[in-house]
Amino acid sequence: MLNGEETDASFAPYKTLLEVLREDLGHTGTKHGCELGECGACAVLLDGKPVLSCLVLALECGGKQVLTVEGLGEDGHLHPLQDAFADLGAAQCGYCTPAILVTAKALLDQNPHPTRDQIREAISGNLCRCTGYLQIFEAVEAAMLKIADQKTSAT
Amino acid sequence: MPNEEDPRVTRVGSPRANEDDLRVIGVPRRRVDARAKVTGQTRFADDIFLPRMAFCKLLRSPHPHARIRRIDTSRAVAHPGVYLVLTGKDVPIQYGILPVSQDEQALCVDHVRHVGDPVAAVIAREELTAFEALDLIDVDYEILTTISDPKEALATPEPRIHEYGEQGNIHKLVALEFGNVEEGFAEADEIFEDTFFFQGNTHLPIEQHASVAIKDQDGKLTIWSSTQTPHYLHRALAKVLEMPAAHIRVIATPNGGGFGGKSDPFNHEIVVAKAALILDRPVKICLTREEVFYCHRGRHPILMKFKTGVKKDGAITGMHLQTLIDGGAYGSYGVASTFYAGALQTTTYHVPRYRYQGCRTFTNKPPCGPKRGHGTPQPRFGQEVQLDKIAERLKIDPANLRLHIVESPNAVTANFFRLGTVNLSECIRRVVEASRWKDKFRKLSEGRGVGLACSAYLTGAGLPIYWNKMPHSGVQLKFDRSGGVSIFCGATEIGQGSDDVLAGIVAEVLGINPFDIRLFTGDTDLGPVDLGSYSSRVTLMAGNAALQAAERGKAIIAEGVAEKLEVPKERLSFADKRVFDSVAPEKGIPFEEAVCIAEARFGTIGTVGSYTPPKSPALYKGGGVGPSPTYSYSAAVVEVEVNPVTGWVTVPRIWIAHDIGRALNPTLARGQVEGSVYMGLGEALMEEQEFRRLPRKLSHALVHKFPSILEYKSPTSLDMPEVITELIEEPDPQGPFGAKEAGQGPLLPIMPAVANAVYDAVGVRIDEIPITPEKIMKALAEKKAGREPRFGPSHFPHINWPEALRVPPPWEGGDGNAVNDVPRRTRTVSKKEKVLTS
Numbered sequence: 001m002l003n004g005e006e007t008d009a010s011f012a013p014y015k016t017l018l019e020v021l022r023e024d025l026g027h028t029g030t031k032h033g034c035e036l037g038e039c040g041a042c043a044v045l046l047d048g049k050p051v052l053s054c055l056v057l058a059l060e061c062g063g064k065q066v067l068t069v070e071g072l073g074e075d076g077h078l079h080p081l082q083d084a085f086a087d088l089g090a091a092q093c094g095y096c097t098p099a100i101l102v103t104a105k106a107l108l109d110q111n112p113h114p115t116r117d118q119i120r121e122a123i124s125g126n127l128c129r130c131t132g133y134l135q136i137f138e139a140v141e142a143a144m145l146k147i148a149d150q151k152t153s154a155t
Numbered sequence: 156m157p158n159e160e161d162p163r164v165t166r167v168g169s170p171r172a173n174e175d176d177l178r179v180i181g182v183p184r185r186r187v188d189a190r191a192k193v194t195g196q197t198r199f200a201d202d203i204f205l206p207r208m209a210f211c212k213l214l215r216s217p218h219p220h221a222r223i224r225r226i227d228t229s230r231a232v233a234h235p236g237v238y239l240v241l242t243g244k245d246v247p248i249q250y251g252i253l254p255v256s257q258d259e260q261a262l263c264v265d266h267v268r269h270v271g272d273p274v275a276a277v278i279a280r281e282e283l284t285a286f287e288a289l290d291l292i293d294v295d296y297e298i299l300t301t302i303s304d305p306k307e308a309l310a311t312p313e314p315r316i317h318e319y320g321e322q323g324n325i326h327k328l329v330a331l332e333f334g335n336v337e338e339g340f341a342e343a344d345e346i347f348e349d350t351f352f353f354q355g356n357t358h359l360p361i362e363q364h365a366s367v368a369i370k371d372q373d374g375k376l377t378i379w380s381s382t383q384t385p386h387y388l389h390r391a392l393a394k395v396l397e398m399p400a401a402h403i404r405v406i407a408t409p410n411g412g413g414f415g416g417k418s419d420p421f422n423h424e425i426v427v428a429k430a431a432l433i434l435d436r437p438v439k440i441c442l443t444r445e446e447v448f449y450c451h452r453g454r455h456p457i458l459m460k461f462k463t464g465v466k467k468d469g470a471i472t473g474m475h476l477q478t479l480i481d482g483g484a485y486g487s488y489g490v491a492s493t494f495y496a497g498a499l500q501t502t503t504y505h506v507p508r509y510r511y512q513g514c515r516t517f518t519n520k521p522p523c524g525p526k527r528g529h530g531t532p533q534p535r536f537g538q539e540v541q542l543d544k545i546a547e548r549l550k551i552d553p554a555n556l557r558l559h560i561v562e563s564p565n566a567v568t569a570n571f572f573r574l575g576t577v578n579l580s581e582c583i584r585r586v587v588e589a590s591r592w593k594d595k596f597r598k599l600s601e602g603r604g605v606g607l608a609c610s611a612y613l614t615g616a617g618l619p620i621y622w623n624k625m626p627h628s629g630v631q632l633k634f635d636r637s638g639g640v641s642i643f644c645g646a647t648e649i650g651q652g653s654d655d656v657l658a659g660i661v662a663e664v665l666g667i668n669p670f671d672i673r674l675f676t677g678d679t680d681l682g683p684v685d686l687g688s689y690s691s692r693v694t695l696m697a698g699n700a701a702l703q704a705a706e707r708g709k710a711i712i713a714e715g716v717a718e719k720l721e722v723p724k725e726r727l728s729f730a731d732k733r734v735f736d737s738v739a740p741e742k743g744i745p746f747e748e749a750v751c752i753a754e755a756r757f758g759t760i761g762t763v764g765s766y767t768p769p770k771s772p773a774l775y776k777g778g779g780v781g782p783s784p785t786y787s788y789s790a791a792v793v794e795v796e797v798n799p800v801t802g803w804v805t806v807p808r809i810w811i812a813h814d815i816g817r818a819l820n821p822t823l824a825r826g827q828v829e830g831s832v833y834m835g836l837g838e839a840l841m842e843e844q845e846f847r848r849l850p851r852k853l854s855h856a857l858v859h860k861f862p863s864i865l866e867y868k869s870p871t872s873l874d875m876p877e878v879i880t881e882l883i884e885e886p887d888p889q890g891p892f893g894a895k896e897a898g899q900g901p902l903l904p905i906m907p908a909v910a911n912a913v914y915d916a917v918g919v920r921i922d923e924i925p926i927t928p929e930k931i932m933k934a935l936a937e938k939k940a941g942r943e944p945r946f947g948p949s950h951f952p953h954i955n956w957p958e959a960l961r962v963p964p965p966w967e968g969g970d971g972n973a974v975n976d977v978p979r980r981t982r983t984v985s986k987k988e989k990v991l992t993s
């Protein structure tokens with residue numbers, strides 16, 4: 001399952017999840033900065049947990065849930081994390097952004113009220129060379145509040 | 156969706172949006188390209204996949220210095236799936252970013268100069284096939300002596316890495332003197348001589364360089380590339396491919412970070428273009444991370460010596476700076492870097508007499524070039540640390556010392572740079588106050604300390620890279636009957652927000668929403684030339700061009716509407732997507748109707764704007780590097796905690812004040828400042844491009860110690876301190892709505908402020924960047940042994956400097972020309988000399 005959709009693909013067995021996503025499934029939202037598991041730019045969620053898609057064989061993903069940046073929004077609306085990143089300057093060049101967004105989503109799914117230090121820890125494997133991270137922390141916090149608000153008003 | 160005022164950043168002297176009646180400019184808001192970025196839809200070069208696309212890989216030299224005796228590609232050519240193999244003879248024409256340094260070849264013909272220099276290219280059906288075929292190319296190398304650093308380069312004139320340059324392996328020598336510096340030293344109460352070293356480091360953009368080239372249906376070439384300078388790439392391609400430039404289209408895809416590292420025309424760009432023309436199919440290359448390290452063009456390692464004379468009150472009487480610069484294997488921007496390393500010392504504090512001697516050598520390492528701050532962070536580090544030493548000896552608070560000597564607004568400096576607004580004093584006062592400097596400096600407990608430093612930076616290079624009298628930036632606007640406006644401009648989005656600057660300015664002038672604008676940027680076919688995203692020039696130059704185009708469009712529309720509404724056109728206001736009588740605001744029409752009225756009256760509406768910087772008074776040879784329409788200023792206080800047992804430095808907090816003129820979009824301006832602080836902190840504490848020699852039995856080659864992101868240490872989210880940012884806003888007359896740069900200047904004070912803070916914390920001087928725990932431990936050991944508590948270089952080597960060009964400063968009646976050179980205005984300028992090196 002890719003972003004909630006049943007997905008079939010045929011590919012060479014040595015291909016990584018990153019390569020299959022980008023080259024075989026046309027999901028270029030997931031980026032790469034080293035293809036060695038060092039920069040974090042290729043993070044996606046595998047069964048809800050952040051993984052570096054350059055280190056995962058696509059073959060291993062059969063029957064699993066893969067979430068990429070393309071699957072973050074719902075019904076044509078941006079996810080609160082995407083809105084917050086857009087509004088608060090958390091995406092400058094935007095290259096590390098898709099991976100940080102899904103990593104932050106995994107954090108908020110698991111811990112709806114993370115502290116600043118927990119946010120720092122969660123994205124410490126995602127390098128960003130543009131922002132200095134601070135606007136990213138703030139965007140995650142803003143999204144956290146918005147998601148909490150939405151939950152309150154929904155109940 | 157505009158935000159509320161950003162509470163996390165203080166804006167001092169800010170002309171609040173409503174006071175100036177501005178609706179877009181100065182209001183924190185979502186950037187126009189934000190949605191694409193947060194949905195992963197921004198199309199970077201490697202995201203382009205085209206039918207029939209082939210993939211290219213480059214075979215790179217494993218040797219730092221060698222002659223190529225022979226290349227045999229026959230086995231690679233025969234490999235199944237290989238379409239084409241290229242070698243140097245297929246693309247032999249030399250190119251380079253500066254007209255004076257046309258010293259690169261897309262594939263080396265007979266001489267490799269660093270590990271990673273490309274010698275052949277394979278283009279194949281699959282990337283993996285191309286990669287496999289690289290192993291089937293046989294290259295016979297004759298190993299040459301490796302020159303590993305500038306001191307070796309000075310001592311080893313043969314073999315020459317290049318056949319041009321000053322002599323031997325010296326690429327460039329610069330000697331300039333503004334006033335009699337020896338007289339300045341004679342007037343001084345104290346003279347300080349200090350030697351510093353700044354290690355090289357690299358940009359490390361997360362996006363690896365990538366390019367895709369195609370031959371269009373009409374036989375022309377299109378290339379998409381992660382370049383910061385599409386116009387210069389356009390020129391290089393025309394030269395090397397021997398094609399009319401009119402048949403080449405360069406599209407700069409949004410860069411996944413640039414920082415200067417994508418500002419040169421690159422060998423891989425030329426190779427895929429050539430291959431696409433031959434194969435008549437799309438050809439892509441995406442560099443591996445290791446290859447990005449080989450492209451480099453990063454910060455030059457610089458050894459420098461400052462001799463500075465001061466009066467008892469700290470006033471500078473004279474300064475003499477010498478630099479020895481490790482250029483790496485090619486010229487790149489190096490001639491400009493050599494001048495820049497000596498250019499901006501005069502722009503922060505009043506320096507009445509100044510002598511600069513700079514020497515750039517070639518070495519067998521990846522070429523150095525422009526990284527954020529281009530040539531100026533290294534001497535800024537030395538200058539600001541030396542000022543800290545001066546303040547201590549003179550028993551003056553370092554903040555007060557700087558406040559006493561800050562250069563005046565609109566001054567013309569000793570080296571003839573005309574300054575604009577200068578709010579450095581305000582920057583210093585703000586960080587001193589915000590950090591509670593006076594309660595902390597020399598007062599914190601052992602192991603904790605604060606340090607202060609300042610800087611200045613250009614808001615755009617005053618001269619283009621090749622000599623011409625044309626504008627530096629152009630903008631075209633197209634007005635649609637729908638009220639939509641399209642902006643066409645060569646400006647290149649590298650993450651800094653150049654698209655948002657253009658949209659914000661045009662939206663402000665026309666009273667429309669930035670999201671009603673479409674942008675077509677970084678495309679040499681669609682938009683007029685903008686020179687590129689370098690030298691912090693885009694906001695001011697493309698911004699002024701956009702402002703002019705928008706004002707012209709507004710005038711045409713106002714003319715039409717004035718007739719229709721029978722209101723004098725001077726009384727018309729453009730705001731909230733309406734055009735209305737400012738005296739009777741209810742009398743007005745929607746913007747789209749206004750466009751239609753104007754179109755009916757005058758025909759199709761399109762306007763242009765362009766920007767050319769003011770002429771610089773620096774007329775001497777070399778005065779082309781450093782002039783700018785105006786300069787930004789920054790001051791920073793860094794707080795550190797130094798572990799005396801491990802030497803580990805922790806930075807909990809940084810205060811920075813940046814004199815920005817006006818923040819066009821404060822959300823992005825703050826991001827530029829914080830991003831600069833981040834990168835400066837990385838340079839201060841950990842980032843370094845290091846090399847080592849392989850053992851003799853393994854060729855003794857000079858190789859990268861760390862060509863990987865894992866081993867090239869850069870700060871993570873865990874390392875980032877709290878940053879308290881203040882934007883000082885006094886609109887500068889040169890900038891659009893008063894804006895000055897923010898993307899480079901705020902990096903500069905961080906490294907010296909960290910060094911000064913480490914001294915405050917543990918009493919040792921680390922006169923070398925990066926400031927690693929190892930260096931601190933060595934200096935602490937020196938301190939404990941009763942020796943000079945310092946780590947850093949001890950001497951500057953002897954260099955045979957040429958006679959300096961002597962330029963009397965303005966206050967000695969100088970006219971900007973050198974007295975011992977033919978004045979530029981009357982000199983018969985040879986073609987080579989005509990080349991400016993900004």
